[in-house]
Amino acid sequence: MKQYLTLAGCLALAACGSNEAEDAAAAPADVTVATPAPDTVTPAAMAGTYEVTLPDGTVTMQTLSADGTYEDRIDGEISERGTWRQQGDQLCYKPEGDAATEQCYAGGEPGPDGAFEIRDDAGDVNATVRKVEAQPAA
Template structure:
């Protein structure tokens, strides 16, 4: 009888004990990778590009993945860009039949930002204030 009473008491205590609620998952931050250009800053921005032939163009590289190129204030090209890594900037013109072109980019020992297209033509790039 003592054993039966003891067993009933333990069972009652076990039934009264509430289990602890499962811990809530830790909040996660929505971290979106920011593409970095050859100069170590985020890619979107305004650039002055001096092409191999001496032509100076302005490029507006936007956060939404689009860009526009202007010469003497007139838009000459629009398209989409992708920064695959700090040394690889790719773009696709909106012109019909265009395919992606990737330039290799580097900051040389003199601090000059150079961008070389697949044909081996090298432009000098300068980030400018917008």
């Protein structure tokens, strides 16, 4: 059932800025501070509740918290908890437990309804994901 973690790469994350060092002497005296592009995704912006539908029809409600934790629920019951983090254009999940391994995923472009597909390394669809309003805890 680890596949329901596929929300992981749900958003296409934008890189902003350059890693190249600039020569301080070459910098102009009047410096304008760049504002991040509107599609730059932060943990706070990614936080929320998502409906994750697997190919077999199983629906998981996944809540990402801005503090880097997540919780999955199936039929209102907690099925998994753990931590998440952003790594480039992917989201990586590590379930609770000593034997748990981290898994990273990337997502596709959102459709007109905001839903998008998550694909595995082979290009197969793992899930369809859409952001929803938070559901009250059961």
